[in-house]
Amino acid sequence: MKEISLEGLNEKIYEYKTKCGLKVYMWVNEKVNSCLMSLSVKYGSIHTKFKVGKKVYEVPNGVAHFLEHIKFNMSDKVTAHDEFYKIGGDANAFTTFKYTSYIVFATSHKIDNLKLLLDFVYNPYFTKKMITKEKGIIIEEANMSNDDPYTKIFYDSLKNTLQKSNYRNLITGEPEDIKQIELEHIKAVYNTFYHPENMFLTITGNFNPYEMTQVVEESLAKKEFAKYCEPIIIKEQEPKKITEEYVESTINIAYPRIRYAVKIPLNKFKNIELIDLKMMVSLIMNINFGSTSDFKEELIEKELINTMRYAIDIYDEYLVITLSINSNYKDEIIKRIGDKLANLTITEKDLKRKKNADIAALILQYDDIEMVNMKIQDDIINEGYIITDLKERIKNIEKVDLDKIIDCINLDNIAISVFLPKENQEC
């Protein structure tokens, strides 16, 4: 068992690798009653094309999410939920673009809950009947997403920014994708990716890490795993250009919404780790577009906007900065944002204050077993390891570093998506 110390936070993470290759990450908080266990597979909605040896597989959009749904069936009559219910585990699952996670909260019978989590995820029970049944349910889930204007705004804006990437597609898949999913797709994905070497277990809360690892080892020893086939994900090469520079559409919203997305190739930022890049761009955006910026204050005071938020995301080989604004004055706002992005500035005073606030937020993360669990999952998925020196990294950011980043933010590829209320809705 390895103990990973988190510098300056007085916290540690236990790391253990089982004989069959499953890595286990654990954070203990003895002040709470509960514990959260998540078994994650590095397979998400964007992984629809992959290669095993020479054989290429292509599955419909939505397979990762569909598999997550039916994984809970342990036999024809028993679901994992029935079993968790009996031992007081609160189980659920979620699928993201990059991974799928099966989670259980427990305050008692923690060992039984852990065993059950491993048992049901590593139980390859799939039938045609369950696929037919689940299709109706998931199509309704996709319809719910399509009825939600905020989901529509998010994906439509991504489609205008990314030309080919799978990030463009609903995690559930569209109803037409879901109809195409068959038993063979589910089996191919499960057999290829649901292997301990492609998965990891994260446990946070009140428990004994040595006892937990022993339980995991014993439980996995009873299961048979084929040799890991080391699949290779095949990605569409995403072009540098955005899809559409400007798109206007009408949807079911009360207020007009502008999504202003800047797409920048990651290779513009040389010798900078992704984790640092994300933190630094976030600081730049916070200082220039956040609630303490003169820019936002002026727009609000002049009643040009109601709200303005920003997001920083990495999509394949691109950094995408997105500003999302509620405004009745789209032309004026688009012009002003363009001007501001071309003239980003940083002051030492702002930077120092923001860094202190970020450090406080980091300390506070270690108060919440769910947040720490998610943080570990994010680290493993995005970086491949636990980041131990986040506090130091924040402390070490200097104005000169941010100025260099600003120089690299080029505005050649901007996708503006404007969403207007339908005619029957006033604005």
Place this chain on the structure above:
Amino acid sequence: MIYKMYKCNSFNVHTLKTNKFKTSHIEIIFRKQIIKEELGSYALLIDVLSENSKAYPTRKDLIIKFEELYKMSIYGTTSKTGNVLNSSFIVDFINPEYIDDKNYLEEVIKLPFELLQNPNATNEEFDLKTFNIVKERIKREIKSINDNSFKVCVKKAFEAMDKNSPTAYSLFGTIEEIDKITPDSLYKLYKKFFKENVCDIFVIGNLDMDEVVSLIKKNFKHRYINNSNLVLKVDNKVKKKETIKSDISDNIQANMVMIYNIKDLNPIEKNITFSVFNYIFGNGGLTCKLYQRIREENSLCYSINSMYLKYDELLLVHVSLENSNVKKAITLINKCLKEMVSGNFTEEEVKDAVANLCISLDLAYDNNVSLLNNYVFNYFDNMPLIDERKDMLNKTTREDVINLAKKIKLNTVFTLKGKEE
């Protein structure tokens, strides 16, 4: 964990000292009986008060101060608990043990009272710029309800049930009501605010509570002693024949809400038995009756849920699904309730529901807000504390659940139809 109440004449401070969390949390709660016409003004007032103050005249100034105090936060909000309007100021901050500055705690505690008592106003009028920004924000909140088909459906369902019931009142009022408010009229409401509301302050954290209370007393100059006998319950009348109404939306899916009255519950049924009933009926996740019948056996929807509106004495079932499946879903939901009335569930299911509800209560111990809420509702409504509730849950029988199910009566079915294919 130590609970202590400090009586400070015009308000009470309830403290819960614990070293479980790295953050501390304060809720300053003002309460009064709901008056429909005041809801919009109150929403606007609380938002204006928490937007800025005399010392921090813009939102930007205030947020810079929050950041200087290590990302503390304060927000103001109004909410309804049955027939009572709560105006709350919520304060979150990192425990002083992590901060080197000796004056940190005092600075933090000073700030919400600065907002409350020194608003950005001149000559008995709120600052026009601030007023207009917040007014637009409230109007946006009102309009944005239309962005969410579930919220639209519930709103219309309550109006169909009884548009004059406090349950159907909009927390933000109407656009017309908001438009009529001026900086001057809002200030008049502010002047009455302390006189007309009962104030309680709840604090949880690893703090020297005597010091906290003395700092609150030093900074909060509140001198009005108000009657705290507020009536929480909304008397939603039972109907001889249920109301069935529908409307058309632009969505793909239909949304359907069924509202039931729950009358004459004793305190144990209200606080304990109903949660067991609801766990088995429709709120117990993937094993409950509604989920099993509507989703698992018939694939009609992705999610279905039943909500207990304790102080409105209502049960609400919501589902979104295809237009063509609405009738079938109503039949199945009615069948599920009949099964509860006729006792078509086992002792084992009651036992499992109780065990899972006890686990949820245990989880509340791990969250400072949930833990504090336990004491808030214990004080406001005599709701038993967590351990007592667990004891009472364990005494719940199948017969108790059946007897309670018999007290549930359908009031309204409202469907917000999706667009036709």
